[in-house]
Amino acid sequence: MASSVLADSRWIARGAERTSLPQFLLWLAPWAVVLAAGVYAAGLCLFYGLNQTNMDNRFAFGLWIFLDLGMIALGAGAFFTGFLVYILKRVELKPILNSAVVVGFICYSGAIAILMIDVGQPLRAWFTFWHPNTHSMLTEVTFCISCYLLVLSLEYLPILLRNRQLRKLPSFLVFEHQLHNLVPVLAGVGALLSFFHQGSLGGLYGVLRGRPFAFREGFFIWPSTFFLFILSAIASGPSFLILVTAAVEKVTGRRLVPQELFRRLGFISGVLLAIYVAAKSIDTLIWLNVTSPSVGFAPWQYYIYKPFGTPILFTEIVLLGLLPAFLLTYPRSASRRRWLLTAAALACAGVLLNRFVLTVQTLALPTLAFDEFLQYTPSWQEAASFGGVIAYGVIVYSLSYRYLPLFAQPKGQNTHVPGN
Amino acid sequence: MKVTRRDLLVWSAGATAGLLFTPVPWKLLDDVSIWSQNWPWIPQPTRGPVDVKLSFCTLCPNGCGMRVRMAGGWPVGVAGAGCHPVSRGALCPLGFAAHQLNWHPRRLSRVCYRGNTSSWGEARVAFTKACGEGPIMIIDGHPGRAASSAFETFVQRRGSYRVVPGQETRALAPYGTWSGIPAAALGYDLENAGTIVSFGAPLLDGWGTPGRLTRLWAERAAGLADPQLHLIQVEPSFSRTAARAWQYVTIRAGGEGAVAEGVARVLLEEHLVPARGPMPSLTLVEVAEQAGVSTDAIRDLARTIVARPPVVAVADDNNPAIAALNVVLGAVGARGGIVRRSKHIRQDVCAEAAIRGMRAVLIDSTVPWDFVPQTDAEVFRFAAWDGGSTKADWLLPAPGFLEDLTDVPTAPTSGMETYAVAPSLAEAPTEVQSAAQFLSSIDPTLVTVDKVIHTRCSEIFRQRMGTLWGQDVTPVAKFVSVQKLEEELWKGAVWIGEPHHAGGLRCQLNDWPEAIGPARTSNASPPWLVPVLPSLASKLYQESGLRESPEGRSA
Amino acid sequence: MSARYGMVIDLDRCTGCGACMMACAAENNVPPVPRATPRTGLTPMLVRKVSNGGEGVDRREVFIPIMCMHCERETPCVGVCPQQAVEVDKATGIVMQMPQRCLGCRYCMTACPYHARYFNWWDPQWPAGMEKALNPGVAVRMRGVVEKCNLCHARLHSATQKAAATGKREINPADYVPACVEACPTAAIRFGNLADKHDPLSLEVRSPDTFRFLTRLGTEPKVYYKSKEAWVRALAESNSGSGVETKRG
Incomplete structure (x- = not known):
């Protein structure tokens, strides 16, 4: 037993204090159970087909698409932080960069895993590269997401290779060094790819001419949701990083980054959120007054079906948009950790609500005069796969935190905070 | 020369790059693509020469004209036959999937005696014994067919013949x-x-x-x-x-x-x-x-x-x-x-539900499933599909849709007299037998269905009345031989009798009739006589909500 | 010459018998999957019942067969498919779905305003031995792909072959009639070539009683409907929840 603990400590970075291996395994155990359930559920869906879900011909997209859109939005912190650090030279954000890359990697790989279960013929997924329809937003999404996952993997690799044991291999060290030199380029490529797929995910719904609730006019070939999705993703990404880091701090009982960094991220998030809220409000007004009436759909009818009333619109824009934007930028609230975290959580909830409304309400609303409003409840298989992805994220992050230098900072700061 | 790791790496990279210029990876990709597009376990339709035959729907007594598409010797599609002067190319919804009925999960395929598997031999012995012991009754659902003639002939000295008329009759x-x-x-x-x-x-x-x-x-x-x-x-x-x-x-x-x-x-x-x-x-x-x-x-x-x-x-x-x-x-x-x-139509006697004084009752497969006799006689029931609980002692598997030669007499509501022949187009499973075939096996002297059809064709030819509606409309008088006429009828033509005699019917009311019982509660579903709907019909009606499946008929 | 195949469905003649659904399903080898629900089954042709919400003598009902409308302009499902499994056939105007190319992402289903696309949620199954009774002209679709009405393209194919065998380039219109059109006992569903000025259908679509659903979306569907009843015509563009009573099917 003791030797196994010793064996484990050889892998942990020098000077880093980590909990004992049994305690760490105890922490992983429940997540592993959730992951196993998720893998089992996903296996059912792959083996028996999508009849295992509660999706149907009207609700052709369900929980999983919402999950994909939400995760990819929250994972935007990775590309955006890289962009800020390497392109805009905001080096003060560097301590959080590694963590951001891991979060991004988890979000994107999780999203792609779920997508592979979600399509009816996963073995044909590569047909998109073989016979791409260049007019489809989904083609753009598929190309950019898969390329960006590759970029994220390349960004993750140097972090992985900096593990204490792996560093001992000289060729790995050289490779890591080479990769490290490449990172600014990767950050640039990642930013470009992310810009397009975040936008295309928004465009996915914005182009749906047949769904007036989602359809938006736009600029050139891109509907307004294209830009709104980019904005909301980069606004909520930093907030999500704050939340993740704070959660890790809570779990490990350590201060991992300077409080100032939180405030910096929060400010960026808040400013972008404010811009997003303004843009979203203008877009909503144009949509309600021009776009939707022009195809003969009275705006009120989108909101007559409960629970999708106007309160949901108010919540999305004001409670989960304007309010956190204010809290994140107003110095007095932003300087208090509790307020800052609350505001970050609200911002993330806002972007999730936006994705939920766009994916679920769009499909629930009737189009023909004699259609009815439909409801859908995910099956346990869908929920379990969802849970599995979250567990996968927690496990990958925990392993990365334990064995890799996620929060690289000067010695002495990575210390135990009494009473936390 | 010593091979270093570096050499190996360079060689692999070169080989990979070179391979990309050969057709191998692309061919493999293509094969994978084709393989992933055609799962071997997906059922595939049987291919074969496609041919269209005219026939008539035998699911109910109306005998609508059908064009049956045949492939590889099996009916694979049904459409209305426009040349039929009564049904005029239309069919009820069931007709379009009727050719699938023969594979219905409730298709009967074995002789059953009181719930246990038995054999035709035992059924024959039991029926022969019953015929020897006392009067028997044969109940027919589509009277007027050639098989009905055989039934009547069979019971002439052995008992009685009864019919179960449809609602319209x-x-x-x-x-x-x-x-x-x-x-x-x-x-x-x-x-x-x-x-x-x-x-x-x-x-x-x-x-x-x-x-x-x-x-x-x-x-x-x-x-x-x-x-x-x-x-x-x-x-x-x-x-x-x-x-x-x-x-x-x-x-x-x-x-x-x-x-x-x-x-x-x-x-x-x-x-x-x-x-x-x-x-x-x-x-x-x-x-x-x-x-x-x-x-x-x-x-x-x-x-x-x-x-x-x-x-x-x-x-x-x-x-x-x-x-x-x-x-x-x-x-x-x-x-x-x-x-x-x-x-010239004989008055048939309707079957009562309560049957007394009979040794055995034979119910033809044309009798609707909801006709359940109340009797202590031994009941021999022919059916192609299991319609649910029955009190029959013997459940005898009958030919299904288009599996048996039959003729189609005038439809119950028709204003004109018609006659047609529906030859068997699908091969019947070996285990099935029609009631007429069963009776023939007991009494080999019994007239067979094809003989009756031939007699009826000869009669039509002899009277030289009416017209034949097939590819062309030909008066019977124009036919030179009965063979020619019979040939046309076997190919799906319909014989139409002389126009009705409006004046031939008189009803005098002396008293206003007594009201008889409360009328049936209105029936929302059409009067379909098959005990089961084609699976496709049940599913489509369930999935569209367009109709409720007839109660108790398709579970 | 390229054709633009379309339909006019006379709702005043539709008795809601469902023969079109049945003929369509039999022609296109739709499997009667026992476990499919009304929301996961395959009904490329779906007859829906709509009433005006009135009671007693004021009550009116209409049956509306819904199928792929074969939109002509900015066809919603074509642009969204990531791998070109959907296309508008330029020679016929038919919106074609290629099940062999489809990966089952269902994006096209969310794009279709008519809900006329169906996903194969289940493995296709028939009672043992029934493959013999399937239509040999139409391939069975596997689980996990989207399908929809293709105006019985297999029939067009055999009509083209028949014409080619006799050395003709144009098909005989009588040889190409979709199954639902052929099956309708009241001839409520009429089919024809809208590009042909002499086709009776081209005249019929100009009748004041003719309408299409959701033309305001600008997709130019080629399936027209027809009714003399104003409340039925009003269904075309009225908003849902505006008083009509509906029932699935």
């Missing part, structure tokens, strides 16, 4: 009683009617020969501002027919007879008809109360229906009040009304 029973002409010889001359008042009959929903009325309605009534045919539906529920009728009168359930009486009273009181028959016993107020409609509505209805003569009332089942209304309207034996279509 039962609705004609009162005229039969009053005129002395068998109801099976009567029909409706709907083609010449100006107004059809239906008392709950699902006229646009599978009534009679389904295509006949729908085609007529589509041509002369549907969507026309001033329809030449007024279709008035009197019914408690807002049925499919009610939804599309020119006028819909909503009544209380079971009030059909009362409304007929009320209308007749108004017609007589206001001298809207020439008849001076007996006055109905119910007063208008009583009618209004029983039927749940206002007296004004009844007056209006009476005036409306006579506005576009000729008028005929159609009952859903045996209802003497509605038949009497037709007498008052002068629709019996008149153009556009109830007509006598055939001259």
Whole structure:
């Protein structure tokens, strides 16, 4: 037993204090159970087909698409932080960069895993590269997401290779060094790819001419949701990083980054959120007054079906948009950790609500005069796969935190905070 | 020379790059693509030469004309045959999937004796023994077929022959009683009617020969501002027919007879008809109360229906009040009304549910599943599909759809006499036998179905009457030989008799008929006789919610 | 010459019997999957019942067969498919779905305003031995792909072959009639070539009683409907929840 603990400590970075291996395994155990359930559920869906879900011909997209859109939005912190650090030279954000890359990697790989279960013929997924329809937003999404996952993997690799044991291999060290030199380029490529797929995910719904609730006019070939999705993703990404880091701090009982960094991220998030809220409000007004009436759909009818009333619109824009934007930028609230975290959580909830409304309400609303409003409840298989992805994220992050230098900072700061 | 790791790496990279310039990876990719597009476990239709044959639907006695697409010797598709002068290219929804019925999960494929597997040999022994011990009864669902002839011949010295008439035939029973002409010889001359008042009959929903009325309605009534045919539906529920009728009168359930009486009273009181028959016993107020409609509505209805003569009332089942209304309207034996279509038809005796004094009862597969005899006799029931619980001792698997040669006599509601032959197009499973084949195996001297068909063809040829409707319309008189005529009939032509004799039917009402029992509660589903629907039909109706599956028929 | 195949469905003639659904399903080898629900089954042709919400004598009902409308302009499902499994056939105007190319992402289903696309949620199954009774002209679709009405393209294919065998380039219109059109007992569903000025259908679509559903979306569907009843015509563009009572099917 003791030797196994010793064996484990050889892998942990020098000077880093980590909990004992049994305690760490105890922490992983429940997540592993959730992951196993998720893998089992996903296996059912792959083996028996999508009849295992509660999706149907009207609700052709369900929980999983919402999950994909939400995760990819929250994972935007990775590309955006890289962009800020390497392109805009905001080096003060560097301590959080590694963590951001891991979060991004988890979000994107999780999203792609779920997508592979979600399509009816996963073995044909590569047909998109073989016979791409260049007019489809989904083609753009598929190309950019898969390329960006590759970029994220390349960004993750140097972090992985900096593990204490792996560093001992000289060729790995050289490779890591080479990769490290490449990172600014990767950050640039990642930013470009992310810009397009975040936008295309928004465009996915914005182009749906047949769904007036989602359809938006736009600029050139891109509907307004294209830009709104980019904005909301980069606004909520930093907030999500704050939340993740704070959660890790809570779990490990350590201060991992300077409080100032939180405030910096929060400010960026808040400013972008404010811009997003303004843009979203203008877009909503144009949509309600021009776009939707022009195809003969009275705006009120989108909101007559409960629970999708106007309160949901108010919540999305004001409670989960304007309010956190204010809290994140107003110095007095932003300087208090509790307020800052609350505001970050609200911002993330806002972007999730936006994705939920766009994916679920769009499909629930009737189009023909004699259609009815439909409801859908995910099956346990869908929920379990969802849970599995979250567990996968927690496990990958925990392993990365334990064995890799996620929060690289000067010695002495990575210390135990009494009473936390 | 020593091979270093570096050499290996360089060599691998070069090989990979080089491989990309060969067709190998691309061919493999293509193969993977093709493989992932064609799972070997997906059922594939059998290929074979495609051929179209004319035949007739035998699921109910109406015998609609069908074009059957055949591939590899099996029916793979059904469509209406436009050359059929009665069904006119239309089929009821079931017909389109009828060829799939033979594979229905409830298809019977083995002889069953009281729930246990038995054999044809044992069934034959049991039936022969019963024939020797006492009288037997054969019950037929589609009388008038060649098989019916065989049944009658078989029971001549052994017992009795009974029929189970369909709803449409039962609705004609009162005229039969009053005129002395068998109801099976009567029909409706709907083609010449100006107004059809239906008392709950699902006229646009599978009534009679389904295509006949729908085609007529589509041509002369549907969507026309001033329809030449007024279709008035009197019914408690807002049925499919009610939804599309020119006028819909909503009544209380079971009030059909009362409304007929009320209308007749108004017609007589206001001298809207020439008849001076007996006055109905119910007063208008009583009618209004029983039927749940206002007296004004009844007056209006009476005036409306006579506005576009000729008028005929159609009952859903045996209802003497509605038949009497037709007498008052002068629709019996008149153009556009109830007509006598055939001259030579024997009066069949209807089967009662309670059967006494019989040693055995043989029920043909054409008898609807809901006919369950109350008897202590040994029951031999033929059926192609299991319709659920039955009291039959012997359950004998019969040929399914298009698996057996049969002829198609005149449809119950038809205004013209017709005759057709439906040859077997699908190979029957080895375990099945029709009732006629079973009887032949017991009594080898019994006349066979093909012999009866031949006799009937010869009779048609001998009389030199009527016309043959196939690829062309040919008068029978033009045929030079009976073989030629028979050949045409076997290829799917329909023989049409001489036009009906409107004057051949007279009904005199001395008293207004007693109302008999409460009318059946209105039947929302069409009078489909098969005990099970094609799986496709059950699924589509369930998935679309368009119809409720007939209760207890397809579980 | 390229054709533009379309339909006019006369709702005043539709009795809601469902023969079109049945003929369509039998022609296109739709499997009667026992476990499919009304929301996961395959009904490329779906007859829906709509009432005006009235009671007693005021009550009116209409049956509306819904199928792929074969939109002509900015066809919603074509642009969204990531791998070109959907296309508008330029020679016929038919919106074609290629099940062999489809990966089952269902994006096209969310794009279709008519809900006329169906996903194969289940493995296709028939009672043992029934493959013999399947239509040999139409391939069975596997689980996990989207399908929809293709105006019985297999029939067009055999009509083209028949014409080619006799050395003709144009098909005989009588040889190409979709199954639902052929099956309709009241001839409520009419089919024809809208590009042909002499086709009766081209005249019929200009009738004031003719309408299409959701033309305001600008997709130019080629399936027209027809009714003399104003409340039925009003269904074309009215908003849902505006008083009509509906029932699935």
